[in-house]
Amino acid sequence: MNDLILKSVIELFSEKRNIILIPHNSPDADALGSCLALYHFFKSKNEVTIISPNEYTEILNFLPGSNNVLVYEDNKEKCKSIFKKANVVFTLDFNSLGRARNLSSLISSSLAKIIMIDHHENPDNYADITISNSKMSSTCEMVYDFICSIDKSKIDNKIATCIYTGIVADTGSFRFPSTTSKTLKVGSELINHGVNVTEIFEKLHNNFQFKRLKLLGSTINNFKKIKGLPVVYTSITDRDQKVNNFKKGDSEGFVNFGLSVVEILCSVLFIEKKDEGLIKISFRSKGDFKVNIFASKYFNGGGHEHASGGISKLSLKETEKKFVSDIKQYINQNYE
Ligand code: 5GP
Numbered sequence: 001m002n003d004l005i006l007k008s009v010i011e012l013f014s015e016k017r018n019i020i021l022i023p024h025n026s027p028d029a030d031a032l033g034s035c036l037a038l039y040h041f042f043k044s045k046n047e048v049t050i051i052s053p054n055e056y057t058e059i060l061n062f063l064p065g066s067n068n069v070l071v072y073e074d075n076k077e078k079c080k081s082i083f084k085k086a087n088v089v090f091t092l093d094f095n096s097l098g099r100a101r102n103l104s105s106l107i108s109s110s111l112a113k114i115i116m117i118d119h120h121e122n123p124d125n126y127a128d129i130t131i132s133n134s135k136m137s138s139t140c141e142m143v144y145d146f147i148c149s150i151d152k153s154k155i156d157n158k159i160a161t162c163i164y165t166g167i168v169a170d171t172g173s174f175r176f177p178s179t180t181s182k183t184l185k186v187g188s189e190l191i192n193h194g195v196n197v198t199e200i201f202e203k204l205h206n207n208f209q210f211k212r213l214k215l216l217g218s219t220i221n222n223f224k225k226i227k228g229l230p231v232v233y234t235s236i237t238d239r240d241q242k243v244n245n246f247k248k249g250d251s252e253g254f255v256n257f258g259l260s261v262v263e264i265l266c267s268v269l270f271i272e273k274k275d276e277g278l279i280k281i282s283f284r285s286k287g288d289f290k291v292n293i294f295a296s297k298y299f300n301g302g303g304h305e306h307a308s309g310g311i312s313k314l315s316l317k318e319t320e321k322k323f324v325s326d327i328k329q330y331i332n333q334n335y336e
């Protein structure tokens, strides 16, 4: 955050404010951790509400304060009236209003000051204050810096736990290339605030139902390799979800298994979302293979170089067929 931005932020919070914190649609640990860290930071002197566009995985219920999150889909009228009184709206862990889905129009028509804190490339220009850095491991690491520049002494165990959880989730436990020495330094400082490293790992990764293990098995079994290309893909059908009592967040991390295969640089997961009438796609890659440009060019999505998402309105079969032909073209044009 440069000095000019810092000055306007400090001025903005020099008096009591009505603050709304918004994560992206289907928030993950980084998005929700960012919201909750700022919730604990601001709540002693301000009126603070977290509004999530929709439900999130129950795995994240362990985050301190998560019972205060309002889900817009379930509380539309209440959320609208909170928006009317808002002075400041934070949008966290996303860079284009579309990712707030059904909240987008409430944000863009709000008279409140909009502050974006985010680590995705090429942010849209919708915020009054844009704090964006695609070199950062996570939005939570940026929220840590944001809090430190205002009042580091307020960091307590709750704030530290929320931030640490977002960082470990987005860095694959400090493994992904976005992990810097500074990320580890932040992790170290958070541990000094009493963060329970093992408990957070257990809550994030070893807290699922037996059926989720079976779903993982069938997803791995479904992997297909594209002949001659360093690409594998798999899918989860509507039926797979019904048979295995699928819950939000159950497929988190499944796509990464494709990258465990020697010489594979790109792994893709298609999930049939019957109720939304679309296929949700997750792209993961490594090395020089970048998926964000591919996701935005062919599947109306985007994200990070090595972790992106997108959607398709075709059937699952047609989507897979289109993907195989698109990725061949993309590799021919960019990597051959
Ligand atoms: P995931 O595969 O975990 O759903 O998403 C991986 C990353 O891709 C997210 O952190 C986010 O940056 C990005 N992403 C996922 N879905 C979308 C989407 O529909 N549009 C855009 N622009 N980015 C997405």
Ligand code: MN
Residues within 6 Å of the ligand: 030, 031, 093, 119, 138, 139, 170
């Ligand atoms: Mn993130």
